[in-house]
Amino acid sequence: MATPVFLPPTSYEYVTVQKVHGSTATEASDVLAAEEPLExxxxxxxxxxxxHRTLSVTMRTPGHDFELTAGFLLTEGLIRGRDDLQGVIYCPDVKKEEERENVVRAELNPTSVPDLPRLERHFYTSSSCGVCGKTSIEAVHAASCPVLPTNGPAVAAAVVHQLPERQRAAQALFEQTGGLHAAALFSPAGELLLLREDVGRHNALDKVIGAALLAGQLPLHGAVLLVSGRASFELVQKAAVAGIPVLAAVGAPSSLAVSAAHNFGMTLCGFVRQNRFNIYSHSWRITQEPPAEPPA
Structure with a gap:
C-alpha cells in the first residue's frame, strides 16, 4: 500500500495574480508551492x-522535515544507519518567529563517532542544485556505499512505461501548485510504495530515503526509484547509498550520472515518457517479459 501523502498548510500558499488572456487581464487566486530555508x-x-553545530541550510518545501534531515545525514555520509541517530526535533530555542519549525536538530547516539572533518563543513544547498559533485564523490567513498545486488530485481519494460503516470496521479501537492518535484519508490511490479514532493529534486529524494531509514527499511535492494526531473550525479549517489538498484528519470541523465551508475552497479533509465525510455547502464535488470500483477 502506498504511504498517504500529508500536506501541511505550510507546504503551499494562496496568492492573488493577474491572468492575462490576449488583451484582457482578470484577477484570480493561484496556489504556489512554499519554499523556505531549513537549518x-x-x-x-x-x-x-x-x-552542537549547524551543518546545513537547504531550501525546501516545508513538510517531512525529519525525514529530509535523516536522509541528508545518511546520503552525505554523516551516519551509517538508523542506529547512529538518536532522534530529530525542531529546535525549541530559536530566536526569531520565522525560524520556528525551520530549524531542526539531529541528535547522534553518544556511542556514534562522527566524521569531524565532514561536520566542520557548512553546506549551503539550493533547491535546484544540491551539493557540489566533487564533495559528493568523496562522501560516497567515505561512506562505504553499499554494493548493489547482482541478481535482481527484474523489472518489465512495460512497468517502467507506467511509472510516470502512477507517480503523477499520487502527487497531491503538484496537482495544486504545478511547481513540485517528486521522488517515488515502486515495487518491481509497479506498486507505489512511497512518494515525497519538494521544490528541490535532492530534497524530495532525501525525504524518501529518510522515511525508509526511520522505518528500518534500508537497504532498498528490491525497490525501483522514479524521479520527476533529470538524473544528476547527486541523485545517483543518494540512491546508491540507500541501496536502490534501479533509478528511472523522466528527464535526461548527465554524463557523470551515467558513469556513477556504471560504477555502482545501478540500472539507470532516462527520458521515461511517452511510452519510451533509454537504458544507460546495467540493462540486464530491464526485461521484455509481461509485468507481474501488483498485489491487491
Whole structure:
C-alpha cells in the first residue's frame, strides 16, 4: 500500500495574480508551492560533553522535515544507519518567529563517532542544485556505499512505461501548485510504495530515503526509484547509498550520472515518457517479459 501523502498548510500558499488572456487581464487566486530555508543542526559526543553545530541550510518545501534531515545525514555520509541517530526535533530555542519549525536538530547516539572533518563543513544547498559533485564523490567513498545486488530485481519494460503516470496521479501537492518535484519508490511490479514532493529534486529524494531509514527499511535492494526531473550525479549517489538498484528519470541523465551508475552497479533509465525510455547502464535488470500483477 502506498504511504498517504500529508500536506501541511505550510507546504503551499494562496496568492492573488493577474491572468492575462490576449488583451484582457482578470484577477484570480493561484496556489504556489512554499519554499523556505531549513537549518539542520547536529548534536554529538558523550552525554556529558555534547557538542552542537549547524551543518546545513537547504531550501525546501516545508513538510517531512525529519525525514529530509535523516536522509541528508545518511546520503552525505554523516551516519551509517538508523542506529547512529538518536532522534530529530525542531529546535525549541530559536530566536526569531520565522525560524520556528525551520530549524531542526539531529541528535547522534553518544556511542556514534562522527566524521569531524565532514561536520566542520557548512553546506549551503539550493533547491535546484544540491551539493557540489566533487564533495559528493568523496562522501560516497567515505561512506562505504553499499554494493548493489547482482541478481535482481527484474523489472518489465512495460512497468517502467507506467511509472510516470502512477507517480503523477499520487502527487497531491503538484496537482495544486504545478511547481513540485517528486521522488517515488515502486515495487518491481509497479506498486507505489512511497512518494515525497519538494521544490528541490535532492530534497524530495532525501525525504524518501529518510522515511525508509526511520522505518528500518534500508537497504532498498528490491525497490525501483522514479524521479520527476533529470538524473544528476547527486541523485545517483543518494540512491546508491540507500541501496536502490534501479533509478528511472523522466528527464535526461548527465554524463557523470551515467558513469556513477556504471560504477555502482545501478540500472539507470532516462527520458521515461511517452511510452519510451533509454537504458544507460546495467540493462540486464530491464526485461521484455509481461509485468507481474501488483498485489491487491
Amino acid at each position: 539542520i543542526r547536529v548534536g554529538y559526543g558523550p552525554e556529558n560533553q555534547r557538542q
